[in-house]
Amino acid sequence: MTTIIPRWEWRTFGGDLTVAAARLQASGTTGAQASDEVYLLSALCDANVKIRAGLMDIKHLEQVNGDGLEQWQPILKAEFPLPAETVTRVFAALGLPAPGLQRQAFSLDQLTAELVGPEPRLRALAVHKQRNRFRMGGCGCELTEVVAAGRVATTLAVESEDPVAVAQTVRDLGLQGIPNQSYPRGLKALTGMMGNAPDAGGEGAGRCFAAIDLGTNSVKLHVAERDAAGHWTRVLDRSEVTRLGEGLAETGRIGRE
Numbered sequence: 101m102t103t104i105i106p107r108w109e110w111r112t113f114g115g116d117l118t119v120a121a122a123r124l125q126a127s128g129t130t131g132a133q134a135s136d137e138v139y140l141l142s143a144l145c146d147a148n149v150k151i152r153a154g155l156m157d158i159k160h161l162e163q164v165n166g167d168g169l170e171q172w173q174p175i176l177k178a179e180f181p182l183p184a185e186t187v188t189r190v191f192a193a194l195g196l197p198a199p200g201l202q203r204q205a206f207s208l209d210q211l212t213a214e215l216v217g218p219e220p221r222l223r224a225l226a227v228h229k230q231r232n233r234f235r236m237g238g239c240g241c242e243l244t245e246v247v248a249a250g251r252v253a254t255t256l257a258v259e260s261e262d263p264v265a266v267a268q269t270v271r272d273l274g275l276q277g278i279p280n281q282s283y284p285r286g287l288k289a290l291t292g293m294m295g296n297a298p299d300a301g302g303e304g305a306g307r308c309f310a311a312i313d314l315g316t317n318s319v320k321l322h323v324a325e326r327d328a329a330g331h332w333t334r335v336l337d338r339s340e341v342t343r344l345g346e347g348l349a350e351t352g353r354i355g356r357e
Contacts, residue, residue, distance in 0.1 A: 107259045108171050108260060108262070109169065109280075111255055111280060112256055112279070113255045113289065114255075117254055120256055120275055123272070124234045124236060124241055127236045136227070136229075137228075137229065138150060138212070138227070140222060141225055142196065143222070144195035149284075150283075151180075158190065167263065167267045169263050169267060170282060181210075184198075184204055187201060187215070190211075196221065196222070223293055225249065225291060230245040238260060238269075241257065251290050251291060309323070309324055310324075316345025318341050320338070320339045322334070323336040323337075
């Protein structure tokens with residue numbers, strides 16, 4: 101029996117990858133491959149659930165280390181049609197209970213049309229990848245053009261069973277300090293499916309989010325913009341002293357003022 105060893109992964113979507121790409125090219129390519137895949141994206145979690153080469157493929161996030169690297173463990177590869185029991189496992193990975201299953205087995209079309217399509221918190225996203233592979237620092241590296249929902253992004257990944265090697269290779273590529281972003285998170289940002297609910301507007305880039313903190317002494321407002329690569333830019337950060345809790349300990353009530 102083949103033992104599957106979890107791999108540590110680091111990935112970024114978008115941004116200026118010119119220098120890193122040149123360093124990878126200098127190391128020499130180990131091959132290129134094009135593929136068409138379908139990702140099942142959940143608004144409730146960042147599960148890595150996809151269909152590739154006719155197989156349902158699920159990876160589970162085992163842990164995140166101090167460098168922000170993610171360790172992913174493959175937990176399922178299954179051929180279609182999927183038995184109802186396997187469909188239940190797919191929905192569990194996506195953070196949802198399986199809906200009423202009216203079939204003993206589901207083809208890919210039946211799964212997406214009958215189960216995924218009607219669920220507003222899920223999305224079946226067709227993704228085309230043009231991957232170029234490299235070896236650097238003992239790690240597998242990929243520079244990939246991703247096309248999804250009419251949008252294009254370049255993603256660069258470094259992976260290995262050795263997290264120290266991955267962290268060092270990221271530094272050697274000049275990409276240290278850039279947040280790690282898995283495929284599910286990157287695709288949701290690229291296509292506008294971000295946060296805890298699908299994006300009704302369908303706009304993935306240039307969206308603003310606001311948080312309001314009502315404290316006992318002050319009210320704080322923070323507004324930030326998130327781009328298609330998942331990076332945040334502060335738009336507004338304000339605080340007003342309101343003293344809502346003044347006298348609360350003595351009276352148990354918020355004052356009229």
